[in-house]
Amino acid sequence: MDEQVTHTVAVRPSDVEIEVRDGEDLFSAAQRLGYRWPTVCGGKGTCRTCFVQVEEGAENCSPVGPLEREGIEALRRPVDGLTRLACRLRVEGPVTVTKRGVRRRPQE
Template identity: 45%
Template sequence: MHDGETLMAAAERSGYRWPTVCGGLAECGTCAVRIVGAAPDGLPPPAAPEADRLATLPDRKLHPDAGFRLACQLRPAAVDGLVVHKKGVRPAR
């Protein structure tokens, strides 16, 4: 991952298609990932648009104890040990 790059942008640069409807504007919530295990220290907290969208994310009802982030906003470059779960990530054609 490059510095300052979002998770979704890094995946797209690496040749993957990441699920999104709004195209990375923190509006649709479609790109959300579930954090597997504990979130590593130093992970930057969500800023306003991401936090607002996460607050109403339907996934939270299904996994009330899990942590969620938006892949279009999350910039994890400087952090080691982050594992996320996401369905629908595919090699771009």
């Protein structure tokens, strides 16, 4: 059987744990699991509202691509691998980030 490989991203301060699949971005994983994640563009990499601060596990994060780099620069933050756009961030191991406003969507 084909087991999906996932990696845990802990989100502070809400203490949410998101299981991100291999190749999936953090924003999409949060949506798939029923969490509300701050966004305007819906994951297109243009609004920058989804940005996170990486606290631990930066070595497990995907490299910053050109669109993400532009977004981080527009936020006036250093492109040092610690400010990331959740909709562009893929992970290969455990990571801890800070992002306010992440919470479970109310059940219908």
